[in-house]
Amino acid sequence: MIKVLDLKYEEYSQWEDLSDQDLIVINKAKEARNSAYANYSNFKVGAALLLDNGKILTGNNQENAAYPSGLCAERTAIFYTIANYPSAKIIKMAVVAGKDDNSSIPVSPCGACRQVLIEYEFRQKMPIEFLFTGMKGKVIKFNQCADLLPFSFNESAL
Numbered sequence: 001m002i003k004v005l006d007l008k009y010e011e012y013s014q015w016e017d018l019s020d021q022d023l024i025v026i027n028k029a030k031e032a033r034n035s036a037y038a039n040y041s042n043f044k045v046g047a048a049l050l051l052d053n054g055k056i057l058t059g060n061n062q063e064n065a066a067y068p069s070g071l072c073a074e075r076t077a078i079f080y081t082i083a084n085y086p087s088a089k090i091i092k093m094a095v096v097a098g099k100d101d102n103s104s105i106p107v108s109p110c111g112a113c114r115q116v117l118i119e120y121e122f123r124q125k126m127p128i129e130f131l132f133t134g135m136k137g138k139v140i141k142f143n144q145c146a147d148l149l150p151f152s153f154n155e156s157a158l
């Protein structure tokens with residue numbers, strides 16, 4: 001039997017089409033990107049998370065001369081958030097990335113980051129909205145991180 005996955009996401013052609021709240025979080029991610037430590041790839045990424053207590057926490061990619069020791073913006077931001085606000089729930093996360101300040105290619109999160117995101121989504125029993133975009137232009141929005149990684153490995157298997 002062949003089964004087909006139905007995946008729903010939203011696409012916005014420009015940042016101005018987003019809700020005020022989404023735009024605020026995206027702009028925080030863009031701001032955070034400026035402080036990325038991406039000396040080796042020159043590919044800067046910023047991430048921002050909105051919590052149910054109203055706080056917005058940010059992070060960016062952190063590279064290292066020993067390349068695999070670096071960490072993506074998404075995991076830098078979410079680990080910091082969970083470490084400092086373990087009982088808060090994450091409403092949404094936005095990621096802004098680009099090789100240069102004019103890039104309009106939405107950059108989707110790597111597999112390892114997706115795995116980490118769904119861990120916390122499972123844990124908080126509430127969907128985490130996920131938005132990603134370049135420095136301008138198209139924005140992709142998922143209503144839950146589980147949709148970013150179908151057939152994920154999670155605690156229910158343990």
Ligand code: THU
Pocket residue numbers: 038041043044045060061062063070071072073074107108109110113
């Ligand atoms: N990177 C992120 O921070 N997030 C992503 O979603 C994709 C890749 C970083 C890792 C590395 O510092 C640089 O971008 C190039 O791969």
